[in-house]
Amino acid sequence: MRSLLDLELVSVTKRYGDAVAVNAVSHLFPAGKYVCLLGPSGCGKSSTLRMIAGHEGVSDGAILLDGRDISHLPPARRGTAMMFQSYALFPHMTVLDNVAFSLKMKGTDRATRHRRAGELLELVGMSHLAQRLPAQLSGGQQQRAALARALITDPQVLLLDEPLSALDPFLRTRMRTELKRLQRELGITFIHVTHGQDEALALADQIVIMNNAVIEQAGTAREVFNAPKSEFVARFMGGHNVIALGGRRHALRADRTRLVVPGAGALPGISDGIDATVTSYEFLGTHVAVGLIGPGDAELTAMLPEESFFAAPVEPGHAVRVGWHDADLHQLDA
Amino acid sequence: MRSLLDLELVSVTKRYGDAVAVNAVSHLFPAGKYVCLLGPSGCGKSSTLRMIAGHEGVSDGAILLDGRDISHLPPARRGTAMMFQSYALFPHMTVLDNVAFSLKMKGTDRATRHRRAGELLELVGMSHLAQRLPAQLSGGQQQRAALARALITDPQVLLLDEPLSALDPFLRTRMRTELKRLQRELGITFIHVTHGQDEALALADQIVIMNNAVIEQAGTAREVFNAPKSEFVARFMGGHNVIALGGRRHALRADRTRLVVPGAGALPGISDGIDATVTSYEFLGTHVAVGLIGPGDAELTAMLPEESFFAAPVEPGHAVRVGWHDADLHQLDA
Amino acid sequence: ASTLGAPMIWAQNIQNITLRQVGTGVSNLNEIAQKVKEDLGFTLEMTALDSDAATQRAATQPGSYDIADIEYWICKKVWPTGNLQAMDVSRIERYDQIVGIFKDGRLTPESTIAQGTAPHTVGFVDGPGSTTFVDEQSGWMTLIPTIYNADTLGIRPDLIGRPIESWAELLNPEFRGKASILDISSIGIMDMAMVCEAMGEVQYADKGNMTREEIDRTIAIFTEAKRAGQFRSFWKTFDESVNLMASGEVVIQSMWSPAITAVRSRGVECVYQPLREGYRSWGGGIGLSAGLSGMELDAAYDYINWYLSGWTGAFLMRQGYYSAVPETSREFMSENEWGYWFEGKPATEEIVSPQGQVLEQAGAVRDGGSFYDRMGHVACWNAVMDENQYMVRKWNEFIAA
């Protein structure tokens, strides 16, 4: 269902000199959703985001928000707001002034803008730090301040470029929960650029996977994870093995990959698999990832629940057989 | 079994002015193991590592390697080598010269040192990039070069301070496999500082968890993960819920935490749990993490296989019952 | 030392002798140093400075020179420091031929002695090592005169278009914004005095030694003129005066004779205007550093004797200066040159500068006429007054006004 508030890219292209950073990308970002733009380094995620924000001109194509073509409007008049990777908080202003900045630019009087900024700080739980300078805040606090600043303009679309990458893993997990909560409460569209697939899976209502300046696949997190279209998506999302069978390539989730130690007899319902050699194993807490080399030097991973792995451990060098339920095999497009 | 090559900290203390960064830490690092030093920011991991390396003086205590007290030797004579967080490759030298640096300092002739450096580059698979400058390498390549440079001194102990934190998630996983392989091939001790618990679990033969300048717990990855001693360890390692029952605190793995929707009837073998409310859920690919609020505002997480979650999805706000097998409850010390 | 080997050693050693001379660029000319090397064999190193710096060197850095080329009024300040040594006139071959101005103050026996620091008043001391000047020819000289001249106003006749006859014209409002004087207090105050006297505003007992009141009144008159915008600029170096005049920034200013020559050699009309009230005169001389002794001292005396022997005199006279022993210079000048530069006769053929530039065509007559016409009409010499410090402070006020 298409709503008026949707953001739509129509054949948007970005060229830097000869290099094409974004190649005729068309996509409809549904309103009020949390969308993650995912892809390897240099694939054009930031360029796309910055074109939407208006910090980068569009070489070709159009950007529509709410039915209007916004591609030639100045950033502040697009109905978007951006949160920068390193937050870009003005170092010479207090948190409150940072948040109130855009109101000040509009000429809103002091009392009003401080009140409104206070409300937003309240929203992100930063009221008690309103008088601090950015340098006196921790990474997570800075992020919240930046969020409040971006939200004060009441944007329809909030753009976030790797908002979590400057945080340590512990904080990263906490902040992503908060981002998600906020998005749900505000009901506006978040477009979040990341190259962490776990981040995208955890957050996104919709994941847009880019590669080489184009969109490879877009869909809900489950669609993308369970039904990758291409080998690239399967590999990039992780947790998949790509297996060539009968001339076609198939994705097989690593946690659906079973190991059979030769001589132990087939497991029920498991199809006749392929021979492989164990190369390594990594303990991941609840699971153990067993690294394998299959026919044709294909690298495979089997993700086994730790208790079952340690019940019958394998060591690097062991020969094993890799099996699966046929239903778990997912055929790839290319 | 204690070998001669063990590294031992004996009541090592580090003070910066009045602040105590490392507080009388004693620990035996067994030879030839991959040890991860894990802990939150500021807990003293780097200080410990730098004292071992000799880049920081020891305020109190002794560091023994191979039975000798090395705490007053210069870094290069300790039998340790360090790999720095941002690699600290000399930007004005080619990769080959970087790797050959320590031999050059010793006065080894050009041919010999280049040959030896070539061997180490071969080891880390970087022979073809020997003539590049560091700025012309990708993050992963830089890391390998730094590794080769650290290894050329034939150290008994390799110290790594957050070696993977500068890499993107994709590369991080690949490089950690390589680190592990290398350690196994070389058979020397690696001491790896990180604040990512997944990294530590995946890599370590032994995990040393620090907090507030002291060691909280040390043990194999499985020990630490499955039998955390304290609430801090349980929480920090992640994947655990801490539940207060009968005045004692217990750790319960999130993937062993079951959800029962009221009215659906008890599951077999699951003990009578506690009431909770769903606050959020995160799709993680193979699993879905359901956030819950239990009695006394305790935050809980249930990690459900995605297919079972989506078979009977819960939404934020739903009231559920949280249950577990009693065998999965692990009583905490404090 | 053995008398036998001496001449040879002398000839060899003299090659290694270097005498360092400091002075202003007026007479510290490289061609002289070259000629010294040719004729005398030793090296003369010339350092050209502006006049303040030259005075400073002479007064405060005795070690930094062997020969100081300074003006007589500066000598009055520098001599008492003891940085210079008196010269034994018996070692000066042409002492007798030196023009009377430098010995008893009279150009001819009948002339009157001009006001100011006349050279002879600071020309002698009563013996080696003495720091007090004596009025008679004691046989111990402070400076050996080198060049001197009578200064007046320079004008641009093409831009003025009428005869100028008096020093008073310098403050004529007609030339508002186009006049200039010298910003060296001791000299500038003299020009001012000439002007004020000519205007009839101030009568001086002795322009070379004014009272405070005279100084006040003189400066007051000029301050008023300055405030009214009379002056385009003041100048301090030779070059500035030339540029001001040649570029037409200034049409009337106190000036030095060779500067006029320089302006003219650029094809710009410029006259060294003799004036009713007479000239303001100056003289320069070379003094020997107190530290000079032995072979260097001998070489210095050789240099002085050579200086007076004519070549240098002729060389400098061709630029418009006068030499201390004019007769000897005559031998090094053509009849035409001597006639033009010294005797004030019309040139019989082209007059050429030492550098070969044509300065005047045949028929031209030197401004101010002959040597005797000019040096005979000196109204005063550049001076150091008793009230010098007071004057200097007043001068600073004038500049800051």
Added chain:
Amino acid sequence: MALPALRSWLLALPVTAVLAFFLLLPIVMIVIVSFWGATEYSIYPAFEFENYRYLFGSAVTWRVFLQTFIFAGTTWALTLVIGFTVAYFLAFHIRSQTWQIALFLLCTIPFWTSNIIRMISWVPFLGRNGLANQALISMGIVDQPLEWLLFSNFAVTLAFVHLYTLFMVVPIFNTMMRIDKSLIEAARDGGASGFQILTNIVIPLTKPGIMIGSIFVVALVMGDFITVRFMSGSQTANVGRLISNDIGLLQYPSAAATAVVLLATVLITIAIMLRFVDIRKEL
């Protein structure tokens, strides 16, 4: 603990020695000599306040100090405006670093020619018949040559601006280059216009550079003596000229007294300016 300090001391020793001998000692000497007496030709040790008494008693002193401040003030204002604009252009409008360096070097080339030669050349440039006047006349902007272009306070200020603007450009440029470009974008995102970005973001963040440049310019102008003499045609005096006149007349004690007062003035001025910036942090 003492060892690193010793090492630092040894490393800092050469600079300290040079400054102690060629800066501190001379200043002490100047202070001492300012109490000495002088004759026409020499100075003699004494302890008298005559030099200061005269200095503070004279109206000239006050006028000249005022003039010095006026020069410093106008030059500061002009170099600030020009320097800021130029630095802004280089930092925010020139995108490639190579071009920035090239343009900057282009600005420095005139300074390789001796200052004295350049001073001399102002006469034919600004004079009555100079290039500037000819250009103005031929363009029909004026019909009479402008007299005040040369030998005036205007000319002095012009020469100061010419000499010292780069001292303003460099530190300002340096600070501007360290402004994170995303701050500008964030401001634009917040709806700030170009002018608002300038006043709300760029100028506040450039303050340290501005202060450092201002310190340079003010110190240089207050200590100058040669520019004022050449460009005003000796018709204006600043403190430096008073000192240099006195030196020329061998009145060292008087020069020293003026110098001491000038020194105090400059140091106080700069100390005030330093209160607004932590140079060590901002480098």
Added chain:
Amino acid sequence: MDEKRPLSFYILGAFFVLFLIFLYGPTFTIGILSFQGPQGGLTFPMRGVSLHWFDQLFRQQAVGDIWGAFRRSLLLGLMVMAVTVVFSVMAGMAFRRRFPGATVLFYLILASLVIPSILVSLGVGLIFSQAGWRIHWASSGFGAQLTWTLPFGFLIMLAVFNRFNGAYEEAARDQGANTWQVFRHVVLPLIAPSLIGVALFGFTLSYDEFARTLLTAGSRNTLPLEIFGMTTNVTSPVLYALGTLTTLFSFGIIAVFLIVALTVQRRRARRASDAGKGVA
């Protein structure tokens, strides 16, 4: 670039061009007048056009010794440059850690920067003459100039070391380098570009320094003093010829510098090419 530049670019660009014209005003004048005919002077009007004065520049002048003074200035500039570089680096290293007295020394160095140059000249001259030492450009003059170049060098080094990553030194020490080796093989090459800057700065400041050498040069003049001394006699467009040559020379140096920089950059880029190697 496929975007149009904003209007402000053109306005500021025009301003910059005007600024350049202003900066080059004297240089243009010097350039034009250096081609005066043999009869011409230091001011307009031009009297013919010739290369006469360039020729004259290499002959002996009536007054003074340009080339002797040039050699002295060059030598002095090089001495000042070398000492400035070495001492600044040492001081910069010292200031990398706190030491007692650092603040006092820092303000002393700042003071050295702001103290009017004529005071230094006067003071040093007084010291030397009162102590009876010989004033010489290579002793008193040298020292007086150092009070000007050292603070600049020092501040630049301070800035450089502020941004210097200490991990490089630790890595080198880890690799067995001793203190000197760390400096020689790691620190020095890394700060070398800034040292070139300090050196250029030191040389230029010394080469053109007038006030500080005025009373401290002794019997022989440096170039600026010599030129100033020459103005006490008829100076000719030879000075302008010197100026023009200096300007051309500087253009030359900068061109060479840019070409070298670009070539090095390009060579490095070529070495880093992945062409034909496959992605690692």
